[in-house]
Amino acid sequence: MNTQTLYDKLWNDHVVRQENDGTALIYIDRHLVHEVTSPQAFEGLKLAGRKLWRTESILAVADHNVPTTGRAQGITDPIARLQVETLDSNCAEFGVNEFKMNDLRQGIVHVVGPEQGSTLPGMTVVCGDSHTSTHGAFAALAFGIGTSEVEHVMATQCLLMKKNRAMQVLVDGVLGTGVTAKDVALAVIGKIGTAGGTGFAIEFAGSAIRGLSMEGRMTLCNMAIEAGARAGMIAVDDTTVNYFKGRPFAPQGETWDKAVDYWRTLHSDAGAVFDAVVTLNAAEIKPQVTWGTSPEMVVAVDGCVPDPATMTDPVKREGAERALQYMGLVANTPITDIAVDKVFIGSCTNARIEDMRAAAAVALGKKVTVKQALVVPGSGLVKAQAELEGLDKIFIEAGFEWRDPGCSMCLAMNDDRLSPGERCASTSNRNFEGRQGQGGRTHLVSPQMAAAAAIAGHFVDISKQ
Amino acid sequence: MDKFIKLDGLVMPLDRANVDTDAIIPKQFLKSIKRSGFGPNAFDEWRYLDHGEPGMDNSSRLINKDFVINFRRYQAASVLLARENFGCGSSREHAPWALEDCGFRVIIAPSFADIFFNNCFKNGLLPIRLPAEQVDDLFRAVDTHIGYKLLVDLEGQTISTPDGVVYPFEVDAFRKHCLLNGLDDIGLTLQHVDAISAYEAKHRAAQPWL
Ligand code: SF4
Secondary structure (H helix, E strand, O other): OOOOOHHHHHHHOOEEEEOOOOEEEEEOOEEEEOOOOOHHHHHHHHHHOOOOOOHHHEEEEOOOOOOOOOHHHOOOOHHHHHHHHHHHHHHHHHOOEEEOOOOOOOEOHHHHHHHHOOOOOOOEEEEOOHHHHHHHHHOOEEEEOOHHHHHHHHHHOEEEEEOOEEEEEEEEOOOOOOOOHHHHHHHHHHHHOOOOOOOEEEEEEOHHHHOOOHHHHHHHHHHHHHHOOOEEEOOOOHHHHHHHOOOOOOOOHHHHHHHHHHHOOOOOOOOOOOOEEEEEEHHHOOOEEEOOOOOOOEEEOOOEOOOHHHOOOHHHHHHHHHHHHHHOOOOOOEHHHOEOOEEEEOOOOOOOHHHHHHHHHHHOOOOOOOOEEEEOOOEHHHHHHHHHOOHHHHHHHHOOEEOOOOOHHHOOOOOOOOOOOOEEEEOOOOOOOOOOOOOOEEEEOOHHHHHHHHHHOEOOOHHHO | OOOOOEEEEEEEEOOOOOOEHHHHOOHHHHHOOOOOOOHHHOOHHHHEOOOOOOOOOHHHOOEOOOOHHHOHHHOOOOEEEOOOOEOEOOOOOHHHHHHHHOOOOEEEEOOEOHHHHHHHHOOOOEEEEOOHHHHHHHHHHHHHOOOOEEEEEOOOOEEEOOOOOEEEOOOOHHHHHHHHHOOOHHHHHHHHHHHHHHHHHHHHHHOOOO
């Protein structure tokens, strides 16, 4: 059999050597680095007297800890400052290309990589961050790694791993009005569960996926990890190729043509066999809202908070009961009756220019009624583009706060966070307990849904507006 | 890395599914640039009633007496018994660092999230998958026996209960070898420098834009 999945092709192209038990040494083309998961790796290298194998493969940027206001004053939290300074000094010492906090190109690592053309089709891409799956949108094999592996890649340009099984998630049809890649991602997780993709590399395919922009595809692959899969990926098509034209790190001239010829081969062959196939009908997907403390606890916006009493699996039931208690929700409440206190539009899931445009279109001429609504662009370049288009003014006039780029309230390592009991409509990717601040209650939604909630003060069905 | 060969360890049950790495070690502690010292803040939001920040004196904080890590009977536990999808979410290796710092060397669960599972092996922690029914049995046994211990034998790939039940488990041969010998992955990979260089030259020639 000569038919291969996209995953087979990417995998086979990067095997350096293979052990009998299936463990392979896989070559890594691009290594993205941020301040939180790298200091111990750099320290490990220094202690062992090891060098970087390929310095040019690394691109570093501080994103998790950076403030989103008043950057001119630097970072006030001394522990966070030390971590960012440690990244700066490690990059200087090892000669690593770094976008520093006040560089226009700084931003969330998963927004910055593709934006610079630093992530390209056919590459293996790693980062000490689970949402590295984002880069699979470009038909790259991209996955998150731990700090020991960060050090391993730094020292050897390789990783030891075993091949996963391949899952195809097939979404055919046309998405309805107001239904986005985020809703597709949540619907997939709702269907297969947060462990449904464990042990798999997921390829998203089907006409609805081909219809998505690169931004939408990144949103979808970003959340592959929330379905338990380490990697998500999408085949190359014109949308992929066009995205890279003129990007700083992308090839040019003759090399460009050669690269494109190769990139065009990056798709699953007709008849390629997957270990599992999941299908969804795009037309049936509605805007999604999570109600609990795991991304699989999700329903359509026109639905209700589920009733744990109807759940037969005792572990599930107990989990749902605990989640409702934490979330301060009562079973059977209509989702659109849930009032929110804060809104966060940002994160590596939904802070690209298209997300900014979608949220601004909802906010145009309206007024925010919630306590606080933050818009945090994914990078300095996204911010600049949005300002060029006047989106910042739309947000500010509507009462949103327009911030500097970073992870911000996605994980609340800086000052942007929820207070105990506060309820947030968030475009990020995790609704875990305490994720956005201890005791904070997170509902994951698309940018349109978040902006609409900021205005109405509760969830609204954007597809009916 | 410390070797792992055999362990006769006290078991602590953590009866929740989908325990994520944010719960194992909340983000404010990730600001540390060290690998150690995360133990007192493992499960911080569940084990204390007040909000924890790095640098606090944890011994003077308000303890949540209802959270299992604070039960006297589990104080010396080195085996963590858990539910489905343990370690999901963020890739932070601070999670296994924190668990190890608390004294855990083995985690038993029906399933683990991939990145966490990998990270454990890099830190001398042994994650073991057992069928859900066996995990259920163990939860029941720990609950009813104070001082319940399990004998975990990596060489023989078995877990033995005090009443003589033996559960076999699977472990990847390479990872087993590394754990048994306390081997450092980087050192092993660097034995293949020539293969890596040869691959690299070929790869670069085929895809010169990389
Ligand atoms: S935006 Fe959130 S999920 Fe993405 S890298 Fe930052 S902290 Fe992680």
